[in-house]
Amino acid sequence: MATIYQVSELAGVSLATVSRVMNNNTKVSDKTKQKVLKAMAELGYQPNSIAQSLASNRSNSVGVLVSELHGPFFGDMMSAIEDTLRLEGKHTIITSGHSDEERERASIEFLIGRKCDALILHAEAVTDEYLLNLESRGIEFVLINRYIKQLENRCIRLDNKQGGYLATQHLIKLGHQKLAYISGPKWKQDAQERLQGHKQALTDAGIDFDEALCFEGDYQQSSGSKGLDWLCEHAPKFSCVVCANDEMASGVMTRARQLGINVPSELSVVGFDNIIYANYLYPTLTTIDYPIYEMGRMAAKYILKQVYEKKNLDIESVFVPKLEIRDSSIEYV
Amino acid sequence: MATIYQVSELAGVSLATVSRVMNNNTKVSDKTKQKVLKAMAELGYQPNSIAQSLASNRSNSVGVLVSELHGPFFGDMMSAIEDTLRLEGKHTIITSGHSDEERERASIEFLIGRKCDALILHAEAVTDEYLLNLESRGIEFVLINRYIKQLENRCIRLDNKQGGYLATQHLIKLGHQKLAYISGPKWKQDAQERLQGHKQALTDAGIDFDEALCFEGDYQQSSGSKGLDWLCEHAPKFSCVVCANDEMASGVMTRARQLGINVPSELSVVGFDNIIYANYLYPTLTTIDYPIYEMGRMAAKYILKQVYEKKNLDIESVFVPKLEIRDSSIEYV
DNA sequence: TTGAAAGCGATACCAG
DNA sequence: CTGGTATCGCTTTCAA
Numbered sequence: 001m002a003t004i005y006q007v008s009e010l011a012g013v014s015l016a017t018v019s020r021v022m023n024n025n026t027k028v029s030d031k032t033k034q035k036v037l038k039a040m041a042e043l044g045y046q047p048n049s050i051a052q053s054l055a056s057n058r059s060n061s062v063g064v065l066v067s068e069l070h071g072p073f074f075g076d077m078m079s080a081i082e083d084t085l086r087l088e089g090k091h092t093i094i095t096s097g098h099s100d101e102e103r104e105r106a107s108i109e110f111l112i113g114r115k116c117d118a119l120i121l122h123a124e125a126v127t128d129e130y131l132l133n134l135e136s137r138g139i140e141f142v143l144i145n146r147y148i149k150q151l152e153n154r155c156i157r158l159d160n161k162q163g164g165y166l167a168t169q170h171l172i173k174l175g176h177q178k179l180a181y182i183s184g185p186k187w188k189q190d191a192q193e194r195l196q197g198h199k200q201a202l203t204d205a206g207i208d209f210d211e212a213l214c215f216e217g218d219y220q221q222s223s224g225s226k227g228l229d230w231l232c233e234h235a236p237k238f239s240c241v242v243c244a245n246d247e248m249a250s251g252v253m254t255r256a257r258q259l260g261i262n263v264p265s266e267l268s269v270v271g272f273d274n275i276i277y278a279n280y281l282y283p284t285l286t287t288i289d290y291p292i293y294e295m296g297r298m299a300a301k302y303i304l305k306q307v308y309e310k311k312n313l314d315i316e317s318v319f320v321p322k323l324e325i326r327d328s329s330i331e332y333v
Numbered sequence: 334m335a336t337i338y339q340v341s342e343l344a345g346v347s348l349a350t351v352s353r354v355m356n357n358n359t360k361v362s363d364k365t366k367q368k369v370l371k372a373m374a375e376l377g378y379q380p381n382s383i384a385q386s387l388a389s390n391r392s393n394s395v396g397v398l399v400s401e402l403h404g405p406f407f408g409d410m411m412s413a414i415e416d417t418l419r420l421e422g423k424h425t426i427i428t429s430g431h432s433d434e435e436r437e438r439a440s441i442e443f444l445i446g447r448k449c450d451a452l453i454l455h456a457e458a459v460t461d462e463y464l465l466n467l468e469s470r471g472i473e474f475v476l477i478n479r480y481i482k483q484l485e486n487r488c489i490r491l492d493n494k495q496g497g498y499l500a501t502q503h504l505i506k507l508g509h510q511k512l513a514y515i516s517g518p519k520w521k522q523d524a525q526e527r528l529q530g531h532k533q534a535l536t537d538a539g540i541d542f543d544e545a546l547c548f549e550g551d552y553q554q555s556s557g558s559k560g561l562d563w564l565c566e567h568a569p570k571f572s573c574v575v576c577a578n579d580e581m582a583s584g585v586m587t588r589a590r591q592l593g594i595n596v597p598s599e600l601s602v603v604g605f606d607n608i609i610y611a612n613y614l615y616p617t618l619t620t621i622d623y624p625i626y627e628m629g630r631m632a633a634k635y636i637l638k639q640v641y642e643k644k645n646l647d648i649e650s651v652f653v654p655k656l657e658i659r660d661s662s663i664e665y666v
Numbered sequence: 667t668t669g670a671a672a673g674c675g676a677t678a679c680c681a682g
Numbered sequence: 683c684t685g686g687t688a689t690c691g692c693t694t695t696c697a698a
């Protein structure tokens with residue numbers, strides 16, 4: 001692998017000059033520039049980015065933390081970020097935290113050690129203090145789907161409560177009075193907020209929230225199935241179930257089919273997230289649109305603006321959920 | 334951020350000694366070791382991995398290239414790799430190539446520039462020559478889902494042809510005689526192989542392959558829908574359709590429903606890959622199991638063995654597809 | 667506009 | 683077992 005030294009030798013200029021044409025920030029005469037370019041081409045020179053990072057304390061790469069590397073939600077998030085950053089020549093390093101405090105922290109520290117210029121975090125398990133401390137360490141970062149008051153301007157988020165509200169309100173408007181709910185893990189902020197929205201919608205409609213109609217899932221498809229089983233066995237009668245995400249909703253629909261319960265005529269189902277295949281389920285799933293791709297883009301833009309000094313970028317930090325009505329929910333008769 | 338220099342100063346030893354306790358490969362007296370450890374703790378010292386890489390020409394990270402960051406297939410692949418590598422303290426850097434030659438090459442060069450110790454590549458667009466050249470450059474890598482004779486031992490792959498064969502044979506055994514086929518992009522190796530398997534199965538059953546019953550999709554869900562439309566309009570009558578992947582199969586089933594065609598009674602559908610939600614579709618999808626998680630693990634193990642000198646790892650490079658019979662395919666009457 | 671030289675933060679070889 | 687020192691490949695003042 002050719003080094004900058006060999007290039008400078010072949011071109012008959014100094015190291016510094018070669019470096020200058022690479023980063024073309026300083027003026028270099030056109031003639032020398034051509035010589036250098038030619039030498040680089042001839043040697044098939046590729047700068048060693050590790051050395052660049054060490055010297056400049058800049059890596060042109062941003063670190064991303066997701067909960068899981070698989071799953072439609074994080075897939076879209078990663079794609080959005082990489083697409084956006086790549087256009088500006090920045091690279092993306094991805095790690096996963098598995099919703100576990102220890103592992104999230106380890107991943108974040110790894111990214112920092114890797115001298116990422118900034119971080120985009122979907123951090124669920126790590127404490128507020130840790131994140132606050134990150135800021136005081138001078139680390140540049142932005143949070144997706146988490147709200148911490150003191151870090152407000154670094155939070156790109158969806159109004160989850162409003163989303164939960166919309167989902168439930170939709171069913172109430174359809175005449176449903178007995179609504180079951182399958183929540184995400186209660187310790188997760190978004191799960192809490194979505195549930196709060198649900199309760200608020202009930203209250204506003206004069207319906208009492210019944211703990212017995214509420215099952216705590218884990219956001220996985222299988223827990224939707226488990227949830228439906230549990231509800232059928234332990235809960236009072238209900239005509240619909242609102243799920244805290246689409247994957248659990250999918251689990252519910254599949255299990256319902258196995259149990260011989262028709263969706264939507266006997267049971268309406270509503271999801272949350274609007275993941276890509278919500279529209280390919282049968283029946284197609286009524287859900288709350290979570291513009292995760294847009295939010296991923298926005299997070300990347302934030303970094304571009306704050307860290308890489310791109311101007312003319314409007315940052316918007318709170319996104320609004322939208323109800324997407326499809327076939328899995330119908331009027332209660 | 335503390336440096337090794339400050340640690341050595343505080344501990345009253347040389348740089349070299351500090352380095353030695355970090356990498357504990359050379360003997361260091363217990364007493365000095367404790368002094369150093371204490372100093373490190375006191376300063377909250379974290380080695381700078383960029384500097385380590387530059388100096389050691391080792392990064393303890395392996396680069397991964399996938400086609401897309403989203404999608405169930407690549408999600409599982411990435412998860413498998415990261416899970417396996419992390420257990421050994423190695424890190425994963427992920428990039429995407431979007432099935433585009435230019436971008437695949439750029440990503441690979443980025444990973445190399447990043448001094449990854451090895452690469453795991455799902456490279457579709459880059460030429461054989463390029464890959465061959467990679468080897469002669471002395472780069473350690475392993476290929477997933479691609480076969481190049483000269484690189485045979487570096488190829489972790491599924492017998493795609495056999496998979497295509499099984500899918501088609503299954504339908505023929507059920508009595509189908511008019512089989513439509515929706516392939517992946519013809520320029521992709523796996524798409525070719527699966528199609529070959531399909532043709533072989535037809536031939537073995539004495540059925541002629543009919544070009545008019547074959548639509549070329551792009552492995553996306555939407556092209557499954559488009560494919561069915563096209564087939565209904567242009568192709569002779571058929572009683573089933575075999576799809577080169579599950580996502581297109583899902584598209585076919587959804588479109589069939591919209592067209593009022595019952596699956597499976599009027600149309601049997603078979604997919605390929607056995608992605609996680611194949612089992613949540615309605616009807617559940619008959620498909621060919623692609624053990625991508627296992628293959629991702631295996632690729633990681635190969636690297637662990639070859640590059641990081643872990644012993645006692647059995648490497649298996651050709652995986653066997655398995656037919657997974659579910660509800661989307663039934664006997665032809 | 668260009669060159670010389672001092673780092674960046676570690677590793678690793680060679681002596682002692 | 684420990685210390686000194688050259689080195690990795692590049693960036694970035696500082697002068698010229």
